[in-house]
Amino acid sequence: MRRQFSVPERLGGFGVTAAVAATLWPTFTASTGLGAPCLLFAFTGVPCPGCGLTTAAVALMRGHLADAAAANPGIFGLAAVTVVALPLIVLRQLGVISAPVPWSDRARSRMGRVMLVAAAMSWVFQLHRFGFA
Template identity: 60%
Template sequence: MREFSVPERLGVLGLGVALAAAVWPSVTDATGLGVPCPLRALTGVPCPGCGLTTAAVALVRGDLGSAAAANPVIVGLAVVTVVAIPLLALRTVGALPPPVAWSAPARRRTEWGSGLLALASWLFQLHRLGVG
C-alpha cells in the first residue's frame, strides 16, 4: 500500500467535512443538539477551530462570506479538497505517478506553517468573539 501525500490526506479530510456539513443541519434540526467547543465551554476562550462547523455548513450551502467570517481556514481546506480529490483519483487509476516523499526541511517548513496557521486562526477567533 502506498503512502498518501499531505494534500491527498487533506483532500480526503475536506471531503469528509463536506459530507458531514451536508448532513449536520438535519441532525441538529431533528435532535436540537449541537457540538459546543470544549475549550470555550470550560474556559470561555475559543480554540483555533472554533467556528469550523458553522463555516463548513455555510460553505456547503454556498455562502462563502459567512463561511469565511466564521473561520477562514475552511476556505483553504475547500481549495485543497477541490485540487486534491481529482489528483488522488488520477493517482489511484495510475494516470499520475505516486507522490515523492518530502525532504526533512520541507516537512519542517510545513510543520511551522501549520503551527502559524493555527496561531493565526486562534487570533482571528479571539478577535471575532471579542476575547482579550
C-alpha cells in the same frame, strides 16, 4: 501493501469528509437537538483556532460565503486544497500519476511551521471574533 497518501491527499480527504458532514449536520442537529460544542470554549470560555469551522463548512456548502468567512476563513483554504486534491487522488488511483514521494525532513519542518503560523492566525481571528482582542 498499504497505499501511501500525500499531505494534500490527506487534507483533501478531510475536506471531502467535512463537506459531507456539513451537508448532513443541519438535518442531524435539527432532528436530535444535539450539537458539537468546542470543548476548549465550553470549559474555559476561550475559543480554539478551529472554532467556527463547522459553522463555516455548513455556510460554505449552502453558498453563504460571507457567513463562512465570518465564522472561520480557514475553511476556504481547506476547500481549495480539497478541490485540487480530488483530481490528484483520482489520477493516482487510476495509475496515471505515480505514488507520492516522501517529503524530506526539511520540507516537513517547513510545512509544520506554515501550519503553526496558520493556526496562530486563526486563533487571533477567533479571539478577535469573540471579543478577546
